[in-house]
Amino acid sequence: MKVGVFVCHCGSNIEATVDTAAVAAAAREFPGVVFATDTMYTCSEPGQDEIVNAIKEHNLGGIVVASCTPRMHEQTFRRTVERAGLNKYLFEMANIREHVSWIGKDREANTNKSVDLVRMATEKLLRNRPLYSKKFDINKRVLVIGGGVAGIQAALDCADGGLEVVMVEKTSTIGGKMAKLDKTFPTVDCSSCILGPRMVDVAQHPNITLYAYSEIEEINGYVGNFEIKVKKKATYVNWDSCTGCGICMEKCPSKKATDYFNEGIGKTTAINIPFPQAIPKKAKIDPDFCTKLTKGKCGVCAKVCPSGCIDYEMQDEFVTEKVGAIVTATGYDLFDWSVYGEYGAGRYPDVITGLQYERMLSASGPTGGHIKRPSDGKEPKNIVFIQCVGSRDKSVGRPYCTGFCCMYTAKQAILTKDHLPDSQSYVFYMDIRAVGKLYDEFTRRAMEEYDTKYIRGRVSMIYPKGEKLLVRGADTLMGSQVEVDADLVVLAVGAEASAGASELAEKLRISYDSYGFYMEGHPKLKPVETNTAGVYLAGACQGPKDIPSSVAQGSAAAAKVLGLFSKDQLESDPQVSIVDIKRCIGCGKCIQTCPFGAIKEMEFRGMVKADVIETICQGCGICTSTCPQGAIQLQHSTDNQILSEVNALCQF
Amino acid sequence: MGNPRSESNKGDQVKFQEELKDNIRKALPELDVVIGWCGSFDPLHATPHFMRREEDIDKLEISPLSVHNLATYLPGLRGKKVGIVVKGCDSRSVVELLQENLINREDITIFGFPCTGVVDQSKIKKALGGHTGNIEFCDMSESVIVIKSEDKAYTLPMAEMLADKCSSCRYPDAVISDYFAGEKIGNKGEEDADYAAVETFENLSVPERFGYWLKEFDRCIRCYACRNACPLCVCRDHCAAESRDPHWLSQENNVRDKLMFQVIHAYHLAGRCTECGECQRACPVDIPVLMFKQKMNKEIRDTFQYEAGVDPEATPPLLSFKMKEENITEKVW
């Protein structure tokens, strides 16, 4: 292979501390190099043209560019060499900017190091092979996991774009956290008024199939061709015939079931429809509380149901759906704040979460929109809001900022004043984070127009004092101790990854951070992609998010899916593993360790061999480092390529 | 199998051998071959014995000379119905091969017996003044080996002639078998393996350790007997040692490549090696190549509490992981 080497000055970014001409001169001595030069800006149009011309003039078979990081311009230059008729994998980069010129000023050492890096890149390039993508058909259906606002947005955008959508929601209604909110900041819009119609759209959209009260059991396949096994959990109610009339709920004698929708404020019946606007509006039996299911006695609902849809024998059911892309919108859960002993660890009924307070504020909630102390039903006068409960707190393993608590607390303080004009709200906070359009103005209104007392400091203790709760904290601005006699304490509990997020991630083969939030493809440039092709993220599953951000991500994920499906066929990344059938002994170690299930056994002349499914292989190379005899090689990162790089550096 | 067993037990040896032969006789009609040991070119050596016909069984001899780990032959006989006579340590190799799906359990018939240890030929050679080329007579009891060589008689204590692996054996009985002849001695797998020798070596200075290997491997002839005798070197004809793609090693006679090969061997055996010691026994120039594998096993044990060759259903630690590794303390920068 005749190799051309281009050493970039990057203006003075590199040239200032690397003698690029000397690097080019040294490169001329390397095996294979027939042309080497230094250029001002290799990535510029004239710079790229120079590469194209050199390829033609010197009949080059491969190119090394020594410049910035390949994370910046590898794609650019691959297109350049492709333009000159070379396969785009006959290209290597040496990073002499981020890894050399920018991290030290010793020109001699930098030049010397650059020469090494170019030698290494050249040795690797000499072992590069042209790689070709394979095309494969795609199934233009999309799975949306989670029916919160992000999932709804993604589903509707996709469906409107003409795609068939399968939505899987684990609870018996879609709507997610937003459906539980009374109002939204900073406009104080009615949450269910703006979300409700979108939920109805989901139910009515001809392109959307909704599986509520269902979970993902298994995911197989790869971008374009996933196969999903959905578990439809037993509802004990035949949803095909259930009309949602609610008679069963009225007659059900077991009225002590946990009301999950209302965050445990109040109780509900064992057979229930979570809330009047639920989508789908279907009843389901909570088997933990139904006496027919627990004790075999009762059966009232079956008797009263006009459509005869009660079925106590119902079992979980599995359905298989084939899709080409997946949007994950599994949202978040509230942090379990009972770890905080200083807040009573859950022992005081009048210390509640912000979300419970939302349900209390909501006209359709368990209190009919009246603010009442859970302990005695009395209207509170002094209400203390505590910020950063399970946020920005290393001691409970939650060092991150949930981001939206400051805003909902301000909103709740405002609503409190609306509901109870005589009340006084106190907010203990650390910092006010109100970055967003009209957000800061909103918190100001809470303070200034609604007379909410903001106290910068942490609460050190809450303890009961008669009927009230004594809230003791510090006011760090005043430098004094503060005590408030509170009737009700509302904790701004932070968000954490939803329960089961990591298990789902493993099924999706996507990665997640140490808190269980899903990892985006790139923190800046790929906010809704994951590292598994065809799997996208929307909403708070990627990290705590407020409604507009969740919606934006839902739309962004939808746009990604629509973009992906704009082609009839996809091209696979050819940097995948390949099995040398002659060397494979069929021990299966690669199959065992492949995180993607991309290697399968096959028969070859009566012997077992490994076989890579190119479209599933993600190119991590775990198989290559696992195979003792090197029979499976990750193309573009083969053992011989890495060994040649090692040898280029280490020659005694 | 350092268990000192009384002289009166010698009769047992004869008895279980007969029982073993009966077992093989019973099974042979259903099998293509049964592998055991028989006498070899002199009274001090045994050799693997492939029994295909009934009369072959008569030649079977189990003794402290039955050093070879016959599990090495199993992957090459895949597809055939094979019987194999195993010492406790050999049976662990069988377990490993089963674990890695390199043999089919239903094709293998395992004959176990209570093993009281095998000899280390190099110890005998030393005891005989460095020469075992003219052995005229050899008889073994539980406690002694009587050898006549060059018209001189030697009575050597068996305990001192046993292979190192035997003096600290924790698995004298096959861990897996279809037939077991004789009384089981009792496995002690729960006890820790003994790595005192490795630890002693590790206490040497860096140049001493490095220098030791440079010197030892200088005489390596790269015959790869260590590899080919290893029951778990299953790459066989496709070993990285001789391949050009991947090109890990040159064919030049240099210590670097010889040493590198031993590291490759040890690493590829990490979590798989049962320390049967065949690598070292097979070495025609007596290089102590087992130590690398022992060190690897020591690390595997300390880090993952894992021991190879006891559970056919287990996953070797380097082919699995835990999100949280209790025994890995990462460097703090």
Added chain:
Amino acid sequence: MDPVKYLKSADLMSWLEELARENKVFAPRYEGDAVIFAPFDPKQEISIKHAATMPPKKTVFPQSEKLVDFTYSKDPENLSRILIEAKEILPKGTTVVFGSRPCDVRGFTMFDRVYLAEKTTDVYYKARRENTSFITLACEKPETTCFCHWVDSSPSDASGSDVLATPIEDGYVLEPFSEKGQKLLTSSLLENGERWILEVKDVHENAAGFLANAPDLSQAPQKLLDVFDNMEFWENAAAKCLSCGACTYLCPSCYCFNITDETTGMKGTRFRSWDNCMSAQFTMEASGHNPRPTKAHRLKNRVGHKFSYYPAIHDGVISCCGCGRCIKSCPVGIDIREIVQEAINHEPAIGKE
């Protein structure tokens, strides 16, 4: 010929030291538990009581040797124009090997017929062979695995050697067998040894007397061809073979080699290294086809080569010197004597080809 010389045992080390002044001297010594031919070091004891673990094959046929050094260079005017300079690397200097055994050195006579053939002389081998002298020790007592007498040799065979040293009481009688050998026997440490000639004969005869009767191998070449297609025979013979290279690399007469290139940057070397016909790679073709796909095929070739193919083109000389190392050092105790005898005694089954 110059007269026979005598060397006192006590003077042996001094004599070797003398020889080491002009030559590179190899003598057997303990390395670990193995006895290896190593560069003579007066500070280290030599071990010559018994045959060494390894023959001194490497002194003439190194485990690996450079054949060609090559250098790539570029025309500075046109970097595409690459010049390659390939330089042969011929060995230099003279070597004396002390303490080899008759079988060890007779192995080189098997090499000679091949490597010194008129039209295809191997210059590397020739350079070493001509400049290496062997002072061979006659064996006093053959080992269980010895069978030199099967292959027309004896414990005192001097073929290939330059000096035959026979140990007698308190010393060695040194008989020159070549000009090179004569030159080695000029030291003042040596005295005339004519008077020991009868003792020497005794030692030789005594040693030979230890060996049992040798079987007749004259039928071996044909018999081995007869069983060529009898794969069952070879599969049984090779059943316990591990396909390692212990037998071939320890064999004084195994001479096969491999040629491989290694490069670093613009420089590289073409090496010749010992190769092992028992390994599958030996005949593996790039296409994946292998004419000797199993260890049975390969063992057949090894035995066949020594006892049939080689004799067929080299006047019936069996290419085995009977040192027995392949038996002694085989990790699984394969005995080539048994295989040859079984082939000779093999009666083709009726009805079979």
Added chain:
Amino acid sequence: MPVLTGKELRIVGFLCNWCSYGGADTAGIGRFNQPTDLRIIKVPCSGRIDPLFVVKALMNGADGVLVSGCHPRDCHYAEGNFYARRRLEIMHNFLPIIGYEPERFEYTWVSASEGQRWQQVVTSFTEQIHKLGPAPKILGPEASDTLSLMQAAL
């Protein structure tokens, strides 16, 4: 090109493409000064790194080897660094038996955003290697020095 005599030692880095290579980029973008000894080989994932590459580098004359991947749970390929952690840990602890100081090889995790951490890692690893000095060379011009040093020790 040889290392700059007296100034640098030969340190090879194996970095995963997604996290640590990006972390090293971030350090560069932040102009975080680092010693110049290290040369980085980019691999897709720390799981791609056969620990034998580490030994190969040492045996070919490297004085130190540094491996860095994504933090556990952050692997781009979900599991690669979990495998890597086990394998590299074992090799790290194995090295002493050959006669290499285990400190010649370290592995760690650096995310794409942790430029400062990368600087810290490179700086302290380079110091660590300089403290150890050059590794013994088995081949090449310095091999005979090694041999005599080793022989003296025996």
Added chain:
Amino acid sequence: MKDKNHYLPEMATINEVIQETHNIMTFRVTFNDPQVMENFTFQPGQVGQLSSFGTGEATFVINSPPTRKDYLQFSVMRTGEVTSKLHSLSEGDQIGVRAPLGNFFPYEDMKGKDIVFIGGGIGMAPLRPLMLYMLDNRKDYGKITLLYGARSPVDMAFNYELQSWLEREDLETHLTIDAKYEGWQHTVGLIPNVLLDIAPSSENCVAVTCGPPIMIKFTLQALEKLGFKDEQIVTTLEKRMKCGVGICGRCNIGSSYVCMDGPVFTAAQLKELPNEL
């Protein structure tokens, strides 16, 4: 006199590279030393070892006719490390050549006889020098028939000269491919079957054949059916070779060394050898 170093290749320059098929390339090379070039002679069927220094050597038949004095031609099918490396070379590149090695086709003994060439795939390469030699000495030989087959038209080497062979009056050329292919105007069928269709007379005829082992096996059967005796069939073998001078020990079949006693054998000679192809 100093002995010749048989392992030291003669340096040569690649003059021309012809991409024959997707995996076959033909190299025309000239020795750098004009003296060597001028004195170089070889016989059809002899082989040479091509060296890519740093990668290694591989054996190929010299497939230019011995009558061409200005270059040597080798056709290389990409199968392994060395052939892949050779495929990356281009005009002006240097390679090492050790040639000629081995024996050659007994063309003298074939004089006055009819000749049938049967080549499959890359197996056409060894036949080419002999055929061209015979065409250059046309009057010495009887009827010459060529049957050349490949998997498909794109796998057919020497494409550029096939037309001229077809057009020659003194050569009967049959081309065949294994399976139907659009635009193919010649025979479709496996070589042994096509051979039976052509049915050349075995009378005073020699068949020269080379190709993959499976083709050879069935071609030999077909020739037998057509009445060819073993002595009338000549083939050329391929084995892994290293030294090329009968020393290194891997290319032997019994006591014959393919590098020295071959590569050309008659079917009769092959039957004498142990059965180990």
